Amino acid sequence: MMEIKAVSTVNAPAAIGPYSQAIAAGEFVYLSGQLGVDPATGNMENGVEAQAERAISNMKAILAEAGLDISRVIKTTVFLKDMGDFAAVNAIYAKHFQQPYPARSCVQVAELPKGGLVEIEAVCVK
Numbered sequence: 001m002m003e004i005k006a007v008s009t010v011n012a013p014a015a016i017g018p019y020s021q022a023i024a025a026g027e028f029v030y031l032s033g034q035l036g037v038d039p040a041t042g043n044m045e046n047g048v049e050a051q052a053e054r055a056i057s058n059m060k061a062i063l064a065e066a067g068l069d070i071s072r073v074i075k076t077t078v079f080l081k082d083m084g085d086f087a088a089v090n091a092i093y094a095k096h097f098q099q100p101y102p103a104r105s106c107v108q109v110a111e112l113p114k115g116g117l118v119e120i121e122a123v124c125v126k
């Protein structure tokens with residue numbers, strides 16, 4: 001039977017509901033969507049670029065807790081409040097990921113938790 005284990009760190013925002021920051025299952029780690037929330041203050045960063053940077057830094061903190069780094073990300077889903085922010089978020093994203101880039105989906109949503117402008121979730125391989 002596959003071991004399933006929650007991954008949690010104080011270096012990323014705590015879950016705001018009945019879910020884990022990430023789940024390690026077999027050879028994979030599934031990261032819950034990360035917003036642009038500063039884990040030290042609980043405040044949302046200002047602007048889509050700052051929120052994208054913070055969402056990725058929150059992902060990196062959770063990955064570090066799982067003993068991984070961002071190079072192990074194989075699939076992301078990016079949720080945008082406004083598809084007009086695609087280019088700005090894509091530029092931030094490109095700074096953090098290298099080839100082979102993860103597979104990715106990007107969708108516009110009506111609303112994100114805490115009034116966020118961007119949220120990013122990921123699947124990683126150990």
